[in-house]
Amino acid sequence: MCRLNTIQSTINYIKNELIHIYSSREAESISYILLEYVLAYSRMQIQFNKNETIEQKDFLQLTLYLKQLKKNKPIQYVLGEADFYDLKFKVNEHTLIPRPETEELVHAIIQENKNSNLSILDIGTGSGCIPVCLAKNLNKAKVSSADISAKAIEIARQNAKLNKVEVCFYNRDILKWENFEWEQFDIIVSNPPYVTESEKEKMEDNVLKHEPHTALFVSDNDPLLFYRTIAKLALSKLKTGGKLYFEINESLGIEMQKLLQDIGFTTILLRKDINGKDRMLSAIKPI
Structure with missing residues (x-):
């Protein structure tokens, strides 16, 4: 049986994986950016739906991005985009x-x-x-x-x-x-x-x-x-x-x-x- 991952548990997982590279605040920010990108959710939607289960394919995609982040690749290069003005x-x-x-x-x-x-x-x-x-x-x-x-x-x-x-x-x-x-x-x-x-x-x-x-x-x-x-x-x-x-x-x-x-x-x-x-x-x- 596949493990069920909620939005909240996934945030915690990403933070724990990145805590040795980034500060706690940066790791949390990156976790939200990843979820916004993969789930196509706004920050507010993530906040209000933290108990929602993430589909396995989306969780696997997040782990692939996480692998690159753990090699010190900036989040903007991992996702191929950046926000500006x-x-x-x-x-x-x-x-x-x-x-x-x-x-x-x-x-x-x-x-x-x-x-x-x-x-x-x-x-x-x-x-x-x-x-x-x-x-x-x-x-x-x-x-x-x-x-x-x-x-x-x-x-x-x-x-x-x-x-x-x-x-x-x-x-x-x-x-x-x-x-x-x-x-x-x-x-x-x-x-x-x-x-x-x-x-x-x-x-x-x-x-x-x-x-x-x-x-x-x-x-x-x-x-x-x-x-x-x-x-x-x-x-x-x-x-x-x-x-x-x-x-x-x-x-x-x-x-x-x-x-x-x-x-x-x-x-x-x-x-x-x-x-x-x-x-x-x-x-x-x-x-």
Whole structure:
């Protein structure tokens, strides 16, 4: 006879299996995410139906996902999707998992730019979370995005279609930006690689072993390489009064302000995230 598993007993089982990898709170959160995905239930439905028996095929599917999780594979890669700014995004090993601080950057851009018909360039496409959300939330915005990874762009195109927006994607190496034709933009935004090689040892295995290193890391010898390059592009390709937005390494706020000032930007604003860390920066191309 097959063992009967209720929703509550399954939550407990998943938590116990993951407790040596994740905190109790994280393990519980993952158990709910798995059940929402496999059962197609909302969080509220799970809460109200904890005594309901789970079908054996669904329980077996949960155990297959659990095997991957126990190898430190992030839940987003296990399920192939992530939530970001109230939208769903496909993700895989070629794209970073969208982070909450990037949501804050997207929110700031949306709140500060209510004009119609803005021309926007995102640099470092990844899953497409930034350009797709901007296209979805800014009225009649014309959004473009560039990335060195053709495989990341393939996923980003799927996410644009999934979320019913139009984004123009370019497979380009931004460090060679002068080799390509660019139009003039009202906004340029980027979340480029900013974790230094020396910071690797502080990172969790679920990041180091699964997320694309080319999208994460930059040399200790020149940690501002991508910011300096993108700022020079922005000074050339932003319209007068256009805005530049960055997500940044929390330890490089002062250096970033000086960099943009030296390149020629004005109204440079260092912004803190919800945790009080210097994680965002904006600047304006002077008149």
